[in-house]
Amino acid sequence: MKQCIACGKDHFPVRDIKVYDPNTKRDYYIEFCICGLGKTRIDDTSVISEVNIEIYNSIETRIKLYYNKLYNHLIIRHNQSLRTIRMYTHAKRYLEVGSNIGFTAKLSKNFGYDVTACEINNNCRWFSENVYGLKTENNFYTLTGEWDIVTFFDVLEHFPEPEKALEKLNEILSLNGVVFVQLPNSSSKGAKREKEKWSYYAPPDHIYHFTPHSLITFFERHDFECKWIREVNTIDDFLTIRILPSLLRKKIVDLIYMNPFYYPGFYKRKSGSLIQSVFMKKK
Numbered sequence: 001m002k003q004c005i006a007c008g009k010d011h012f013p014v015r016d017i018k019v020y021d022p023n024t025k026r027d028y029y030i031e032f033c034i035c036g037l038g039k040t041r042i043d044d045t046s047v048i049s050e051v052n053i054e055i056y057n058s059i060e061t062r063i064k065l066y067y068n069k070l071y072n073h074l075i076i077r078h079n080q081s082l083r084t085i086r087m088y089t090h091a092k093r094y095l096e097v098g099s100n101i102g103f104t105a106k107l108s109k110n111f112g113y114d115v116t117a118c119e120i121n122n123n124c125r126w127f128s129e130n131v132y133g134l135k136t137e138n139n140f141y142t143l144t145g146e147w148d149i150v151t152f153f154d155v156l157e158h159f160p161e162p163e164k165a166l167e168k169l170n171e172i173l174s175l176n177g178v179v180f181v182q183l184p185n186s187s188s189k190g191a192k193r194e195k196e197k198w199s200y201y202a203p204p205d206h207i208y209h210f211t212p213h214s215l216i217t218f219f220e221r222h223d224f225e226c227k228w229i230r231e232v233n234t235i236d237d238f239l240t241i242r243i244l245p246s247l248l249r250k251k252i253v254d255l256i257y258m259n260p261f262y263y264p265g266f267y268k269r270k271s272g273s274l275i276q277s278v279f280m281k282k283k
Contacts, residue, residue: 005037005162006033006035009035014032014033015032017030028203036213037211039208040201059101062100063127066100078153079111082108085151085180093145093174094116095143095151096116097140097152099117099128102136105128106134122138141168144172145172150173150178156183156208159208167222178278178280180276181279182276182277184201184209185212200273212275215229215277224281225281228278229277230277232274233272233274
């Protein structure tokens with residue numbers, strides 16, 4: 001009998017869905033606990049390191065993740081997240097876990113933070129250091145410093161053992177430190193509507209699948225308390241966009257994202273495909 005890492009109950013799973021991954025050309029089962037937490041069932045763990053080889057080994061591909069039609073949108077969204085963090089602390093020591101090429105870490109540095117970018121990919125760390133001038137670390141679990149702010153932007157769902165990540169987080173986060181977490185929302189309207197075709201399931205790359213409830217339960221079980229949480233929409237969450245023919249939809253979305261004056265005000269809506277949250281240590 002498996003135990004849920006969020007609620008700790010021995011009834012995991014209560015349901016599952018089968019999701020096809022076109023990259024590995026395999027079907028994967030995602031198992032869900034009654035608390036809402038989902039986990040991708042991976043019998044052969046070597047597939048994790050093989051998945052999306054081009055994305056994870058090619059620095060050119062990683063650069064394109066940021067310098068594309070989403071460029072303006074990503075800057076606005078990240079700066080909005082930094083303003084949320086500032087509601088809870090004005091401290092400066094800032095660690096970004098899973099920083100990729102350092103794009104958002106550089107934005108945080110521009111915001112006035114003393115940033116350390118933690119990234120396991122050697123090419124990405126080189127880019128972060130030599131293009132963005134960032135301080136870097138290569139292994140989250142061997143960090144020895146202390147930080148006032150630790151961020152997980154679209155990262156925690158990739159951890160094979162996120163409970164160990166929270167144990168380490170408790171060790172390196174300062175007493176009044178702030179944790180900002182952003183990840184997919186598997187209880188969103190989009191996930192319910194698209195079912196097994198929901199793009200954010202993305203197995204086996206995404207190992208864990210959180211709902212707002214299971215995310216809070218998971219952090220509370222590891223001595224954190226939730227200070228702020230919201231469910232925010234992406235463009236694909238709008239049904240009026242989804243019902244358009246695919247080519248027309250792509251052109252409209254491209255125009256929206258490329259508009260330098262575009263502001264993601266839709267983030268305030270509920271049941272969107274992203275969860276954004278702030279946690280602090282329990283006092």
